[in-house]
Amino acid sequence: MATATYSPEYLAESRTTVLNIFYSIPIPLEIFSTAFRLWVKARPSSQGHLAFDDYLMVWATMVAVAECIAGLVYGAPNGLGRHIQAVPLEYRQKFLMGDYIFSHFYDVAIASTKLSILALYYRIFATDRFRIIVIITAIFVFMWLVAMEVVLGFGCQPVQGWWDASVAATASCVNKVAFTYSTNVTNLITDLWIFAMPIPIIFNLQASLNKRLALCFLFSIGLGTCALSAARLSVVVSVGSDDITWREVPLGILSAWEPCGGILCANLPLIYRAVVRGIKQIRSTVRTSRTRSRHISTRPNSPYLDWTRLHDGASSNNCATSKVTVTRGLTDQTEMDTIGPNGIKVQRDIKQEFHREDSDKLSDKMFS
Incomplete structure (x- = not known):
């Protein structure tokens, strides 16, 4: 063979x-x-x-x-x-x-x-x-x-x-x-x-x-x-x-x-x-880095990056804003009154509602 x-x-x-x-x-x-x-x-x-x-x-x-x-x-x-x-x-x-x-x-x-x-x-x-x-x-x-x-x-x-x-x-x-x-x-x-x-x-x-x-x-x-x-x-x-x-x-x-x-x-x-x-x-960090790279000034510790300067830096010691009202949405208002040349008082009314559905309960069970 x-x-x-x-x-x-x-x-x-x-x-x-x-x-x-x-x-x-x-x-x-x-x-x-x-x-x-x-x-x-x-x-x-x-x-x-x-x-x-x-x-x-x-x-x-x-x-x-x-x-x-x-x-x-x-x-x-x-x-x-x-x-x-x-x-x-x-x-x-x-x-x-x-x-x-x-x-x-x-x-x-x-x-x-x-x-x-x-x-x-x-x-x-x-x-x-x-x-x-x-x-x-x-x-x-x-x-x-x-x-x-x-x-x-x-x-x-x-x-x-x-x-x-x-x-x-x-x-x-x-x-x-x-x-x-x-x-x-x-x-x-x-x-x-x-x-x-x-x-x-x-x-x-x-x-x-x-x-x-x-x-x-x-x-x-x-x-x-x-x-x-x-x-x-x-x-x-x-x-x-x-x-x-x-x-x-x-x-x-x-x-x-x-x-x-x-x-x-x-x-x-x-x-x-x-x-x-x-x-x-990660996306938020990238956006923040891009914002800082463009030298946009924001208030320290402010949660809103769109709140930029409220005064002119050259005349901040001589001018004060008597009142600033910011409206976000229909009912969310923030009022600011000056308490001095270097201070601002902030008063804000916030209404929050929470709604939970069965899908949220299902997710909670999955992670518990």
């Missing part, structure tokens, strides 16, 4: 650089996102209270980071990203062992992120019927995780059949492609269900249409991760390829980014207010 020969160019092809980059980027994103969430929740204004969903998110982040590290350790150094004909047999076995470990981390990270989102739903939506649906969904997600781990643990007898070619020849194993397909299909359906769950509740809130649409966007933005799940489903066939170390690169990258996308989307509803507030402060 003739042995196939491969050109040096074919054997030299490599995706290892791209692979390592896409395994590395999710690590700081996941850590920063969850750390920011904990910082927001730990602030005095949030009463420094961490809830069960926060602890689940910390656990999900740890597992997702471990998954990326496993990809970096067992992937490219053991042949992932190169054609299998250029990878020695011992490295192939190390790669398949790492792929087995990687799969465990993937399942746990995905399930933990979903459970954290469901715990957040249970905490902020105080509707009995909705909470029952949340509990049933959480039980399904947990049972899905148990089923995946059981199949990974006992799907090959002996278990070394997952990665040892000498054992795989006589081992009894499940169909790896079919198992991976079933994992992704159930995962995709669960994603669609979980991220769509709160939309009917939000539309029934006593709030303006714009606020309800904004809340729907925040809670359903995780549907974007479904695109990653769908893309991953399209490359699942690579696990049965004869050139698995080359063909499985897209699957490995998507498997690292899917938990990352879920974590970012799950953290967004809790950190968006702090992000918006920070952006506004």
Whole structure:
């Protein structure tokens, strides 16, 4: 039987650089996102209270980071990203062992992120019927995780059949492609269900249409991760390829980014207010810097930058303004009477009204 020969160019092809980059980027994103969430929740204004969903998110982040590290350790150094004909047999076995470990981390990270989102739903939506649906969904997600781990643990007898070619020849194993397909299909359906769950509740809130649409966007933005799940489903066939170390690169990258996308989307509803507030402060600082650069003089400690000089600096010691009235709006008036050449008395009547809606109560629950 003739042995196939491969050109040096074919054997030299490599995706290892791209692979390592896409395994590395999710690590700081996941850590920063969850750390920011904990910082927001730990602030005095949030009463420094961490809830069960926060602890689940910390656990999900740890597992997702471990998954990326496993990809970096067992992937490219053991042949992932190169054609299998250029990878020695011992490295192939190390790669398949790492792929087995990687799969465990993937399942746990995905399930933990979903459970954290469901715990957040249970905490902020105080509707009995909705909470029952949340509990049933959480039980399904947990049972899905148990089923995946059981199949990974006992799907090959002996278990070394997952990665040892000498054992795989006589081992009894499940169909790896079919198992991976079933994992992704159930995962995709669960994603669609979980991220769509709160939309009917939000539309029934006593709030303006714009606020309800904004809340729907925040809670359903995780549907974007479904695109990653769908893309991953399209490359699942690579696990049965004869050139698995080359063909499985897209699957490995998507498997690292899917938990990352879920974590970012799950953290967004809790950190968006702090992000918006920070952006506004940055804009205000930039405006203030521009104003100072134009040498516009303002009264010290005045909250209004449009109150510039009330007198001519050259004649301030000899002239005094008897009365200045500033009207802001229809009823907001400020009166100033001179009490001397260098002093001003300010009298102002302010009327403030506060209106709170159900959407505000929802935001308070999210941050408490």
